[in-house]
Amino acid sequence: MVSLRAEGLQKSFSGTVALNGIDLEVKEGEYVVILGPTGAGKTTLLRTIAGLARQDAGHIYFDNQPVDTLMPFQRGVAYLPQNYSLFGHLTVWENVAFGPTVQDWNPHRRDQIVREMLNLVHLSDRRDAHPRELSGGMQQRVALARALATQARILLLDEPLRALDARLRVELRQELRTLAKYLGITTLHVTHDQEEAVSVADRIVVIRRGKVVQAGSPREVYEDPSSPFVSNFIGEANFLEGILSRVDNNFSIIVLKDGRRLMGRPTSVPADSHVVLGVKTDFCEVQPGKSDAQNRIPGTVVRSLFAGKRKTLEIQTNIGLLKAKVPSDRSLSEGDEATLTFEPENGVVYSIPSEGLRVALEVE
Amino acid sequence: MQGWYAVVLSFFVFFVLVPTLFVLSFLFTGWGDLQAFVFRNANVMAQILSAIGLSFSVALTVTAVDLIFGLPLAWFIVRRQFPGKSVLNTLVDSPLAVPTAGLGFSAALFWALNPAVKPQGLSLNFTNTPFVLIMLLHFTTTFPYMVRSMSAILEQIDIEYEIAARTLGASPLTASRTVTLPLFRSGIATGSILCLAKALSDTGGVQAALQTANLFAIQANSCSFTGTPSGTVLIGAWRTLGKACPAVTSQLNAGLAFVAILMIALSIGLLYAVKFVALKVRFPLKHVWPGIERKLSRGTAPRGRDLASFAFLVLMILIPSFFLVSFLITGTKTLGSPDWGTFGSSLGFSFLVAGLATLIDLMFGVPLALYITRGPSRRFGSLLDSLVNIPYIVPSAALGFSLFLFWKPLVDAGALPILAVIVLAHVGFTIPFVVRNTVGPLQAFRRITLPVIKPAILAGSIMAFTRSVGETGATLAVSPQAITAPVFIVNLLNVKTGNFYLAGLSVGILTLVSAGAMMSMRYFTRRAR
Numbered sequence: 001m002v003s004l005r006a007e008g009l010q011k012s013f014s015g016t017v018a019l020n021g022i023d024l025e026v027k028e029g030e031y032v033v034i035l036g037p038t039g040a041g042k043t044t045l046l047r048t049i050a051g052l053a054r055q056d057a058g059h060i061y062f063d064n065q066p067v068d069t070l071m072p073f074q075r076g077v078a079y080l081p082q083n084y085s086l087f088g089h090l091t092v093w094e095n096v097a098f099g100p101t102v103q104d105w106n107p108h109r110r111d112q113i114v115r116e117m118l119n120l121v122h123l124s125d126r127r128d129a130h131p132r133e134l135s136g137g138m139q140q141r142v143a144l145a146r147a148l149a150t151q152a153r154i155l156l157l158d159e160p161l162r163a164l165d166a167r168l169r170v171e172l173r174q175e176l177r178t179l180a181k182y183l184g185i186t187t188l189h190v191t192h193d194q195e196e197a198v199s200v201a202d203r204i205v206v207i208r209r210g211k212v213v214q215a216g217s218p219r220e221v222y223e224d225p226s227s228p229f230v231s232n233f234i235g236e237a238n239f240l241e242g243i244l245s246r247v248d249n250n251f252s253i254i255v256l257k258d259g260r261r262l263m264g265r266p267t268s269v270p271a272d273s274h275v276v277l278g279v280k281t282d283f284c285e286v287q288p289g290k291s292d293a294q295n296r297i298p299g300t301v302v303r304s305l306f307a308g309k310r311k312t313l314e315i316q317t318n319i320g321l322l323k324a325k326v327p328s329d330r331s332l333s334e335g336d337e338a339t340l341t342f343e344p345e346n347g348v349v350y351s352i353p354s355e356g357l358r359v360a361l362e363v364e
Numbered sequence: 365m366q367g368w369y370a371v372v373l374s375f376f377v378f379f380v381l382v383p384t385l386f387v388l389s390f391l392f393t394g395w396g397d398l399q400a401f402v403f404r405n406a407n408v409m410a411q412i413l414s415a416i417g418l419s420f421s422v423a424l425t426v427t428a429v430d431l432i433f434g435l436p437l438a439w440f441i442v443r444r445q446f447p448g449k450s451v452l453n454t455l456v457d458s459p460l461a462v463p464t465a466g467l468g469f470s471a472a473l474f475w476a477l478n479p480a481v482k483p484q485g486l487s488l489n490f491t492n493t494p495f496v497l498i499m500l501l502h503f504t505t506t507f508p509y510m511v512r513s514m515s516a517i518l519e520q521i522d523i524e525y526e527i528a529a530r531t532l533g534a535s536p537l538t539a540s541r542t543v544t545l546p547l548f549r550s551g552i553a554t555g556s557i558l559c560l561a562k563a564l565s566d567t568g569g570v571q572a573a574l575q576t577a578n579l580f581a582i583q584a585n586s587c588s589f590t591g592t593p594s595g596t597v598l599i600g601a602w603r604t605l606g607k608a609c610p611a612v613t614s615q616l617n618a619g620l621a622f623v624a625i626l627m628i629a630l631s632i633g634l635l636y637a638v639k640f641v642a643l644k645v646r647f648p649l650k651h652v653w654p655g656i657e658r659k660l661s662r663g664t665a666p667r668g669r670d671l672a673s674f675a676f677l678v679l680m681i682l683i684p685s686f687f688l689v690s691f692l693i694t695g696t697k698t699l700g701s702p703d704w705g706t707f708g709s710s711l712g713f714s715f716l717v718a719g720l721a722t723l724i725d726l727m728f729g730v731p732l733a734l735y736i737t738r739g740p741s742r743r744f745g746s747l748l749d750s751l752v753n754i755p756y757i758v759p760s761a762a763l764g765f766s767l768f769l770f771w772k773p774l775v776d777a778g779a780l781p782i783l784a785v786i787v788l789a790h791v792g793f794t795i796p797f798v799v800r801n802t803v804g805p806l807q808a809f810r811r812i813t814l815p816v817i818k819p820a821i822l823a824g825s826i827m828a829f830t831r832s833v834g835e836t837g838a839t840l841a842v843s844p845q846a847i848t849a850p851v852f853i854v855n856l857l858n859v860k861t862g863n864f865y866l867a868g869l870s871v872g873i874l875t876l877v878s879a880g881a882m883m884s885m886r887y888f889t890r891r892a893r
Contacts, residue, residue: 050531051531052527052530052531071530072530072531072533073530073531073532073533073534077531078531079527079528079531081524081527081528082524083522083524085522085524085525085527085528087525087528087529087542087543088547089546089547098529098532098534099532099533101652101654102529102532102533102534102535102538102542102652102654103532103533103654104652104654104655146532147531147532150532150533
């Protein structure tokens, strides 16, 4: 088992900055998910760690040993590319045996490890099949077995579930985690899917525009997002702009532009600042009728989107369109008068971003 | 639509395919002549076999050498990012702008032991063996095709596979050999087929080179020739002699038919053999020698490989292709009393033929491509797809002679001008360019709109046009009296009656026209992306 550390990684491609000073720490055997929108630099980060791209500045350490000058295979990483890149002209067995073969292991040891790996991913009975004869999920498992057969110390997964359909994705993400934990291998899993990240990670590192914006347990990044971007990227949030009129140890009070006062969590932002209050749509409730009481915003339901157990209600209020995810049995439908409410501990106060709220939330 | 398809299909079958293969019928209709004038005439038989042997042995050797040096170069162009990439691409393509007759002239000036005219300076005075000289010439005519077709396919192979192999511990050499090369078979097949077809087809280049090197001459007054021609040059020579010596015309026609039949049959056979070897035969690609391959992946070995490819490009392709320039600058600028009239009319005739052929290519090639990709029957479409290649793989001189035989009755009756037959011959070997280029985007896009396929059609027609402008063999084989610019050039390269300097100037003019056409083609294809 190996720990991984990256310091100040920088990388640009002909003018485009992909990594802009990334710091990262992964403990031995930890399952870390790198989460970010498309183009955030996730794949570049993974490739740099794998040794497929060389960083312009910064260092990478495995177990505190620098690996910057090592070739990909010398680093002992197993890299699972986005589309698996299975070798179509080779059988399942030959694919898995590829690493040991090109590394010139003795045939006995090679065959043993290939057998083990195929057992591990439950594909022993398909060893003579060609990749095109397998389902998407099986192909992914072959790619995984092939990557693991090199006895790597670190597993790098680049959007490992992207090519699969939605149901399989949910199934396989747990399998991935179980397998990594069983092998005790240090894992870095890259994805843009926040739901996937939350469900498999020990720790999530959110990156955006080549920078780490927050790192923490799934719960931390979900419940305590450090910026409006993280708040809206992991889950979905309503943002309410106003002036912070009062802060103490128990709560803060924000005055919106229509004079309405809302309560949120205590914050370190100084009073009288221009702020934005972020509230996850998951934490919002909706009551029928109009009410102007504490932390209540009245309006009219303009849209109701059904999603199984829960539905999303879009409510037009005089401070804008707000959303709430509520149990589907709430008998509210389009055109009804309704009031959105939330508990003060679910409202997180941020200073208004200097680039403007809209730009700050952009998922490019 | 249905009616139009019927017209297009019948045009292809009755005006292109059947006339191309018509000469095969001579086996039945002219069996007596074949026996009398060919099989029982040891002299003629020997000439035919030596010519065919020369053509095919050169073509195969050239293809093998092109593969060896072209593969690293294609790899380098596709997989490396470096300043001046487009310059390198242009350099690789540049010999295509020179008509093959000009390449033959130029290469012979550079390589021939004792060329008819002597440019100052760099001439290597290297060889007077026909095989070697023709091989050296064909490097210049075929290498661009090889590199271009391999890099086009390499471009489509996702580099992810190699990356995956590298992370699994494969050295660069092992990764490319065991992972990319098996995906690359179609690239090797296409490159080899284009290369073989081009080498086998070439008439003007070989004749120009042999004449410049004093290794071949047609002697009309004695109804014979001296030297060792290739198969296509033999066709051109016998056609020319047939006009000059009516007494032996029917004997010559029997010989011509037999050469054409052999060349057509052998080249079609070769097409399928190459396809089979490149696509089906199992090579020991899976076995791995990690230690050796790792060593070969580092340091001097890959650098030496790249260096050798570049040296080949410069010494064997670029310098011989453009060596003519040194002759134009330093050679004796004797124009004598040039036949400017014929010069002008030959250029005009070339452009007329090429223009008409390209127009017909467009009218029928685009619907043909549509039919192949969108037609009612997928099976029939793919059969048609492979049939379209036949006129291309058949050596153009053999195609020309076959068309001549097919249309002869109508021409003799005065019902069909010879120009029409020449144009149809040019349509035969140029229509595949339009069809091929158009099929690509048609397969890629679900919805066809003219703006989507227009650049591909334009690129295809410009290729067809330049190829037609540079063609010698097909024209000669249809009619030895039709003087297109390449025929004019080949005729000028004559030790006794010729004018080498004027020939050089004509090559220059044709090259400029083709270069202009190629540049506009680049512009259109780039705009397509």
